[in-house]
Amino acid sequence: MNNTVAPTLGTDASQRLHRAQDVLQVCAYLLSYPSEAWWVALDEVAALIATWAESPVKDSLGSVVEYITSQTQRDYEDEYVRVFDFSGNTNMYLTSYDATNAEEQAAELLVYKEFYQKHGYEVVRELPDYVPALLELCSTLAVAEALPILTHSKASLAVLRQRLIDSQQVQAFVLDVILLVIERWEGATR
Template identity: 35%
Template sequence: MKQSLQTAFSCSSFLLSYPELGWREALTELLEEIEAIEQDDVKASLATFIKQALNKTNDQLIDSYVYTFDFGKKTNMYLTYMNTGEQRERGIELLELKQHYKKSGFEVTDKELPDYLPLLLEFFANANEQDSEPIMSKYKENIQALHVQLKEAGSMYKPILAAVLLAIDTWGVQTN
């Protein structure tokens, strides 16, 4: 079951990445990959998003992504920003998260901040349970808050966050 959920996290990470050249073309393959996910509700949520995305042009996908995540203060994917904004405490939290990744053997570059949701999901997809569960627990409420904001905005990305939350719940993680 956990491996199936890790597949869901990996697919969600990809789906939340910037839709650069080749991204849309990979969706058909991803639709096949999600068939390996055992949890029907998680699979259905991801399939919903993929089918919506396949009906959009590359330009529409880029516009939607930028409008939602780059210009939306309440819908950005930097999870610690929700707690502290640009306060000094955020830097400490980012450092602790980066150190947790390193201790877990998960290598990150300086390309993205460690609280970037697609990076966090990639960590969940690759880390062992004892390393990923405390982070899932710590940021579950932030992911829920982002999901609420996406729902209120009528965003096409809400099924991905629904799938992530269903996967976290199925994993058995409670919030801190």
């Protein structure tokens, strides 16, 4: 997974479907580690968000970008590392939120690994439950292919969201958007 943003804009029904997938891709990007390449692409992400119609999704993700750009690169990187790398409470690995023992966690990791393999991908640098990689893959799939794993992940994403809210982290807005996309897709398939 490479966290690239490939906008697909338009107004017909098939293009709106891709827009939700673009939203997931932007969410994956915003939750990724802020490397040098990440900072370079941040302007492209902001420009993409600016093209979207007014909505709570646009407002939420736009606010996250505004928050990030209001800080120095070093300050945001330090915050990101503190929140996601040095905290057992808020990290990017979904199995840490719902598995109560090593055996359950291994079984959950296998579910994620099989999802990647089913779609021709392999996660090399991260565990398969790593949120940005999972979102990026789901952003490339049709709703019918992405929804089962997103639904499987929904409870853990909700736990992460609540923990980010409790610790007053801006990334909670990104989790709000992810959960909104999942709920909309679930509603569309009922």
